[in-house]
Amino acid sequence: MEQKILTIRMPAQDQFSIRKNVLRAGQGKTTARAAIVSGIHGDELEGLYTIYLLNRYLQELREKRPEVFRGQVDFYPTVNSLGLGSLNRSWPFFNVDLNRQFPGNREGHVPLQAAHALLEDLKGADLVVDIHASNKFLLEMPQIRMQEVYAPRLLPLAKKSNVDLVWVHCSSSILETTLATNLNESGIPALVVEMGIGQRLNPLYSEQLLQGIIHLLCHLEILDLPEEELPVLCAPRVIGDNEVWYFNAEASGLFVPEPNVFGAWIKEGDIIGRIVDPLKGSDLQVITSPRDGLLFTLREHPVVYEGSLLARLVLQPPEAEEPAPQFRHAADSLPVIQAGEEARGDA
Amino acid sequence: MHEAILELNIPFREPMVIYKNEFRGSGDGPLISLVSGMHGDEISGMYLLSRLAAFLDRVERGLEPFYTLEGTVRLIPVINVPGVNFATRNWPFDGTDINRMFPGYDLGETTQRIADGVLRATVDSHYAFDVHGSNEQFFEIPHLRMFSPTEEDLRLAPYLRCRYLLRRELTPLYKTQLSYHWKESGISPYILMLGVARRIDDDLVETLYQGLIDFMLAAGVLLGPPPAPPLQPPSFGRKHTHLVLSRAAGIFRPTAAAGAMLRKGEMLGQIVNVLSGQVEEEVRAPASGLLASIRSYPLVYEKELLARLFTAEENPSGTADVWYQEQ
Numbered sequence: 001m002e003q004k005i006l007t008i009r010m011p012a013q014d015q016f017s018i019r020k021n022v023l024r025a026g027q028g029k030t031t032a033r034a035a036i037v038s039g040i041h042g043d044e045l046e047g048l049y050t051i052y053l054l055n056r057y058l059q060e061l062r063e064k065r066p067e068v069f070r071g072q073v074d075f076y077p078t079v080n081s082l083g084l085g086s087l088n089r090s091w092p093f094f095n096v097d098l099n100r101q102f103p104g105n106r107e108g109h110v111p112l113q114a115a116h117a118l119l120e121d122l123k124g125a126d127l128v129v130d131i132h133a134s135n136k137f138l139l140e141m142p143q144i145r146m147q148e149v150y151a152p153r154l155l156p157l158a159k160k161s162n163v164d165l166v167w168v169h170c171s172s173s174i175l176e177t178t179l180a181t182n183l184n185e186s187g188i189p190a191l192v193v194e195m196g197i198g199q200r201l202n203p204l205y206s207e208q209l210l211q212g213i214i215h216l217l218c219h220l221e222i223l224d225l226p227e228e229e230l231p232v233l234c235a236p237r238v239i240g241d242n243e244v245w246y247f248n249a250e251a252s253g254l255f256v257p258e259p260n261v262f263g264a265w266i267k268e269g270d271i272i273g274r275i276v277d278p279l280k281g282s283d284l285q286v287i288t289s290p291r292d293g294l295l296f297t298l299r300e301h302p303v304v305y306e307g308s309l310l311a312r313l314v315l316q317p318p319e320a321e322e323p324a325p326q327f328r329h330a331a332d333s334l335p336v337i338q339a340g341e342e343a344r345g346d347a
Numbered sequence: 348m349h350e351a352i353l354e355l356n357i358p359f360r361e362p363m364v365i366y367k368n369e370f371r372g373s374g375d376g377p378l379i380s381l382v383s384g385m386h387g388d389e390i391s392g393m394y395l396l397s398r399l400a401a402f403l404d405r406v407e408r409g410l411e412p413f414y415t416l417e418g419t420v421r422l423i424p425v426i427n428v429p430g431v432n433f434a435t436r437n438w439p440f441d442g443t444d445i446n447r448m449f450p451g452y453d454l455g456e457t458t459q460r461i462a463d464g465v466l467r468a469t470v471d472s473h474y475a476f477d478v479h480g481s482n483e484q485f486f487e488i489p490h491l492r493m494f495s496p497t498e499e500d501l502r503l504a505p506y507l508r509c510r511y512l513l514r515r516e517l518t519p520l521y522k523t524q525l526s527y528h529w530k531e532s533g534i535s536p537y538i539l540m541l542g543v544a545r546r547i548d549d550d551l552v553e554t555l556y557q558g559l560i561d562f563m564l565a566a567g568v569l570l571g572p573p574p575a576p577p578l579q580p581p582s583f584g585r586k587h588t589h590l591v592l593s594r595a596a597g598i599f600r601p602t603a604a605a606g607a608m609l610r611k612g613e614m615l616g617q618i619v620n621v622l623s624g625q626v627e628e629e630v631r632a633p634a635s636g637l638l639a640s641i642r643s644y645p646l647v648y649e650k651e652l653l654a655r656l657f658t659a660e661e662n663p664s665g666t667a668d669v670w671y672q673e674q
């Protein structure tokens with residue numbers, strides 16, 4: 001059942017709405033309500049396809065085996081539809097990041113009202129999954145990110161989500177105005193998924209996450225599927241800030257990664273890529289890994305400034321007898337937003 | 348004294364340098380820092396700082412015989428260097444707003460390094476000014492914004508000759524802005540909102556130029572003839588704010604000018620339907636008070652901010668958020 005949670009008239013005689021689709025059990029009281037949100041950033045498309053897959057799957061299930069669909073799932077695939085339609089990360093015309101407008105305001109410009117309407121509409125949900133892609137610069141393996149204050153409640157859910165990594169990071173006041181923080185703060189568990197890259201689709205990631213969401217829906221008793229029908233999950237690696245190694249550009253130029261490093265186990269000393277200078281025909285920086293680990297973030301956009309994030313490595317768990325490694329960024333107060341994600345990459 | 352506060356390598360061309368121009372007085376007066384050009388399209392503030400630089404240069408060379416510099420004045424007129432050169436508000440490469448990147452990080456992304464560099468270069472100040480303009484969509488009369496001002500802040504603010512003082516609360520919305528971190532570091536932050544983006548308002552700059560000289564006299568940065576008597580500006584907070592939102596979408600034609608004192612019910616403008624030409628809405632003042640700002644970009648969405656009005660009486664709805672995207 002399609003619904004509109006906010007409709008705004010625009011100057012040129014047209015209008016837009018924030019639309020949702022509600023799938024509810026055919027009869028009886030619903031067990032629980034889950035909400036899947038995506039498209040808060042207009043350049044992130046991975047969540048749209050995931051919602052398509054889940055929507056289709058649940059509709060089929062409800063039709064063929066109505067007895068196993070017992071709850072309610074709300075889909076909000078294209079929250080910032082103006083941004084999505086014009087490839088704007090932010091809300092066009094107003095030029096603001098919707099995920100920095102929460103809790104929003106009924107009396108305010110349109111993005112503030114959109115935030116307010118979405119948050120209001122999500123009240124009463126038992127679980128919210130907010131799916132983000134990365135920005136247009138960085139490719140990310142499927143991961144869930146959470147602030148450590150909410151980890152006791154979120155971690156058990158995240159482990160069922162079939163992502164590769166769960167990144168528990170230091171709590172940051174900078175994220176206070178995001179949807180997820182506002183939901184978690186008000187007692188509604190909200191998982192933030194980050195995967196793929198802006199402006200593109202990685203269909204396999206959506207399929208991977210779909211399996212996880214099906215598990216979550218069973219956990220909430222929205223679905224009543226027998227254990228043997230459930231997809232097999234991969235257990236995510238749970239990481240803290242001190243297990244992530246950042247590669248930041250030390251030069252400005254053109255970044256060319258080595259082939260097949262993304263998603264691969266990297267050995268200490270391996271070359272990840274180089275920053276080249278076309279004018280001089282020389283390499284400005286050859287980036288080698290100082291440690292072993294899994295490369296879960298890789299820059300896809302080749303133009304880099306000094307400081308641009310090139311890659312991230314999740315380190316191999318240290319041997320028990322080894323001294324604690326000294327991490328370049330371990331002590332920083334801004335670990336997750338370190339790479340400018342506050343404004344660009346991160347949820 | 349011209350000095351680089353930050354140098355960054357830019358791909359495929361010459362490095363970018365953020366400069367400060369510092370004037371050190373003979374006495375041990377306070378240190379005042381003024382920054383502008385955080386947003387590349389806000390020009391009036393840059394021009395204001397350039398006027399101050401020329402004045403201080405004359406003071407230093409003895410060409411302003413009535414003035415001597417007691418303290419130190421540090422001017423950082425351009426923060427978003429390519430933004431100014433390309434006429435874009437945000438950082439041109441990735442579209443980030445530098446005033447959402449504070450406190451910054453010296454090993455982080457470019458705009459974080461810039462934020463870190465600017466904060467480090469100003470954090471030893473006693474007074475610090477962040478000069479902005481409104482964007483092109485909204486005309487605002489010049490004003491001062493302050494976080495929970497102290498008594499001393501309120502003593503000095505009137506010398507600036509601003510039309511009003513907007514008191515803000517330290518909420519998470521501001522945590523990534525420079526002024527927030529100044530306040531947290533014990534500096535008195537003054538946010539000057541000065542005219543409309545992309546152009547220079549000479550009268551406004553002249554007023555603020557005189558105002559800043561008087562401010563520096565009153566603060567003991569500068570010695571000289573007594574400043575003009577301070578103009579106590581009205582001060583407003585959240586509870587005295589009325590936001591006027593459009594009920595229709597279309598072409599907005601204002602009939603009132605920012606700065607006017609309005610009576611409740613007075614016309615502010617009308618919204619015309621683009622297809623039919625019919626007046627869809629007559630926009631009226633929700634209360635009596637000062638029309639502080641009014642929409643200048645003519646096309647509006649439904650429920651969009653058209654005007655901001657301050658009243659002496661408390662706004663009973665009281666929840667209006669004074670925040671919006673500028674600055």
Ligand SMILES: [Zn+2]
Pocket residue numbers: 385386389478479480673674
């Ligand atoms: Zn500004």
